[in-house]
Amino acid sequence: MKITNVRSVILKLPKISDAADGTQDDLVIIVETDEGITGYGEVDTAPLVGQAVVNAHMSHGMCYGLKEVIVGMDPFDYEQIWQEMWFKSYYYGRSGPVMHVMSGIDMALWDIMGKATGKPVHKLMGGSFKSKARAYASALMPETPDEVKRMVDSYIGLGYTAIKFGWGPLGYDINLDIKLIKTAKQAAGNNEIMIDIGKRYQLKSALRVARAMEDLDIYWLEEPLPAEDLEGYKILAASTTTRIATGEEESGRRAFKRLIEETHVDLIQPDMSRCGGLTEAKKIATMAYDHNISCIPHAFKTGILVAASIHFVAAVPNAPFLEFSVTDSPIRKEILVNPFVMKDGYVDVPQGPGLGIEFNTDIIKKYGVPAVS
Numbered sequence: 001m002k003i004t005n006v007r008s009v010i011l012k013l014p015k016i017s018d019a020a021d022g023t024q025d026d027l028v029i030i031v032e033t034d035e036g037i038t039g040y041g042e043v044d045t046a047p048l049v050g051q052a053v054v055n056a057h058m059s060h061g062m063c064y065g066l067k068e069v070i071v072g073m074d075p076f077d078y079e080q081i082w083q084e085m086w087f088k089s090y091y092y093g094r095s096g097p098v099m100h101v102m103s104g105i106d107m108a109l110w111d112i113m114g115k116a117t118g119k120p121v122h123k124l125m126g127g128s129f130k131s132k133a134r135a136y137a138s139a140l141m142p143e144t145p146d147e148v149k150r151m152v153d154s155y156i157g158l159g160y161t162a163i164k165f166g167w168g169p170l171g172y173d174i175n176l177d178i179k180l181i182k183t184a185k186q187a188a189g190n191n192e193i194m195i196d197i198g199k200r201y202q203l204k205s206a207l208r209v210a211r212a213m214e215d216l217d218i219y220w221l222e223e224p225l226p227a228e229d230l231e232g233y234k235i236l237a238a239s240t241t242t243r244i245a246t247g248e249e250e251s252g253r254r255a256f257k258r259l260i261e262e263t264h265v266d267l268i269q270p271d272m273s274r275c276g277g278l279t280e281a282k283k284i285a286t287m288a289y290d291h292n293i294s295c296i297p298h299a300f301k302t303g304i305l306v307a308a309s310i311h312f313v314a315a316v317p318n319a320p321f322l323e324f325s326v327t328d329s330p331i332r333k334e335i336l337v338n339p340f341v342m343k344d345g346y347v348d349v350p351q352g353p354g355l356g357i358e359f360n361t362d363i364i365k366k367y368g369v370p371a372v373s
Contacts, residue, residue: 001074001116005032006067006105008054010047010369011331019140020167020198022300023329027051028359029104033075037115040359041107042304044273045100051371053089053101063091066101075112082106082279099251099276106277107308107355114354121308121355125282125315132346133313133322136160136194138300140327141168145183152187155326161345162192162321166222171200178212185216194245196222203232210240220245220267233263245269248298252276256284260291267294272308273301285316299323303336306347307355310340314349322347334363 007030016024027050029041043050056065069088070081082102089098114121122128137155142148148165155163165184170177177197185193195218201209206224213221220243225232227249237244247268250256252275256268268288270281281297288295295318299309306324313319324342325332333339337358340347350356 001037001076001112002034003031003070003073003075004034006030006054006070007032008051008101008371009364010051010371011335011363011367012047012369013329013331013367021140021327021329023302023325023327023332026302026331026335027101027104028304028335029054029101029108031075031105031108031112033112035116037112039075039108039111039115040304040355040357041104041111041277042273042301042308043100043104044271044301044305045097047369049097050101050104053098055371060091062088064088066098066105070105075109076116078106078109078113078279081109082276095251095255100274103271103273103275103277103280106279107272107304110278110308110311111354118353120349120351120353121278121311122314122349125278125311127315127317128349129317130314130349132348133310134162134320134345135322135324135342135347136162136164136192137326138164138166138323141165141170141180143169145179148180148183149187152184156188156191159342159344160191162194162219163188164194164196164222164323166196167198170195171197174205174208177209181209181213181218182216185218192219194219194222197224199223199226201225203229203235206232206236207239210236210242210244213242214240218242222246222269223248230259230262233265237263237265243267245296248274250275253280253283253287257287260287260293265293267296269296269298271298271305272312273305274298278308278312281312282316285312285318289316289318294318294320296321297323300325302332303339303357304355304359306340307350307357310347310349311355331363331367334366335360
């Protein structure tokens, strides 16, 4: 089997805002083969930048666009393909958008391999630790306590047993943050609440909120500090019994190795559409497992990323949760013919070949953006 083409498709809603909502646009990767098997991946990056990474022409031996690198290769050589993409984009890559696009391509390769063998991706990755993944509703934090309570009541009514609120008004007023967090936990009762600050605190603010969260029994505090503040994370993790979570911004196992070994945070959050794909994420999860910490994927995009994340959760022993966006974005809702469904707090692990999804091609006509040549 040979790869014959790599397509990058940009999807975009007619109107988008600066809200921290990654479902307003998207970059879908479509990898085609000479045996008629097509794989799908998703990239969480600036779509136009990512598309340029796919389509760029070779400038010299360490400066290729990724399409030129992998066309003609066998998708089952996924480790070799990963290394080829890494080294042939070394001049301008190694992290950021290039690694993000590598992630989407890698995701599509696993989809192809599963379809070619008739096996779901988690089986090819070596594990069936779970037949269903515990999903937490992932939502932007509303502005008022009343709205927080309403949203918690709504999600629990739908069957969720865990809810994460993030961004929105959080990170600007500590007293308001604690009030909103307290309201969420009181409304949730015995159900879990997670909080994502969105990198907006300095260390002393993070310490104060983390200690307040100890009394509230909040499950984790996510990204309270900028990703680069490794020393701050180290001090914070050592100073509170609240679980500290971070890692969605990181790309590649080397970055996660440093994060794990230098900060001692309680859980890391690789994103399958940013960190290097399923191939790299499996290595990251093994490092986390060896250090006895959880590895819970970040997944605030569409059903393509959710599918990859579910297979990851099923394939590794240290991933107790699945992030499940509850945004109202039409792209998120319409991208799959059969969207994933949460029931009684869980999402079933797909058992069909590959990622186990069917891409809705009509969405390209509806939200597709013409490629820039």
